[in-house]
Amino acid sequence: MAILKIARMGHPILLQRAAPVPDPGAAEIRRLVDDMLDTMEDASGAGLAAPQVHVPLRIFVFRAPAERVTGDADDRQVGNTVVINPVLEAIGEDVRLRWEGCLSIPGLRAAVPRAWRVRYSGVDCDGAPVGGEVSGFHAGVVQHEYDHLDGILYPMRMTDFSRFGFVEELARAQMQQAGA
Numbered sequence: 001m002a003i004l005k006i007a008r009m010g011h012p013i014l015l016q017r018a019a020p021v022p023d024p025g026a027a028e029i030r031r032l033v034d035d036m037l038d039t040m041e042d043a044s045g046a047g048l049a050a051p052q053v054h055v056p057l058r059i060f061v062f063r064a065p066a067e068r069v070t071g072d073a074d075d076r077q078v079g080n081t082v083v084i085n086p087v088l089e090a091i092g093e094d095v096r097l098r099w100e101g102c103l104s105i106p107g108l109r110a111a112v113p114r115a116w117r118v119r120y121s122g123v124d125c126d127g128a129p130v131g132g133e134v135s136g137f138h139a140g141v142v143q144h145e146y147d148h149l150d151g152i153l154y155p156m157r158m159t160d161f162s163r164f165g166f167v168e169e170l171a172r173a174q175m176q177q178a179g180a
């Protein structure tokens with residue numbers, strides 16, 4: 001159990017395409033995944049991909065906290081989830097701008113276009129299948145983490161740079177707008 005160092009935007013590992021995991025059940029993969037979960041929780045993140053901790057393998061972890069999910073039928077609270085060698089496809093044409101952040105881009109948030117519904121699959125450390133058809137926050141976090149495995153960071157997906165800012169400033173602006 002360890003907290004791993006998180007690479008920040010500008011580090012070349014974040015732009016690499018990660019390699020498939022030959023043996024998801026290997027002891028060193030389980031150790032890495034345990035450390036990734038500890039690191040995600042320590043950083044109060046909703047997701048973390050292996051390249052963000054300097055390991056260029058196709059692995060990510062995520063969770064969908066109750067306060068972040070939309071309440072859509074396919075977007076319910078999800079605990080810590082491990083996805084190794086994922087496959088991802090968008091369902092339908094519905095793309096929406098949704099706010100997201102990234103542990104590799106600390107202090108900033110942006111509205112990023114994401115497919116509202118996706119289907120994904122992969123395995124966990126026991127080789128058991130994970131995934132399904134999901135929407136909303138769950139779909140967004142999976143797309144964000146999957147992108148990390150292909151060397152894509154969320155600014156590379158953005159279309160409206162007026163909705164990009166520091167978390168503190170965005171929160172202040174929102175409070176003023178709400179008349180608080």
Ligand code: NI
Pocket residue numbers: 101102103104144148
């Ligand atoms: Ni990220």
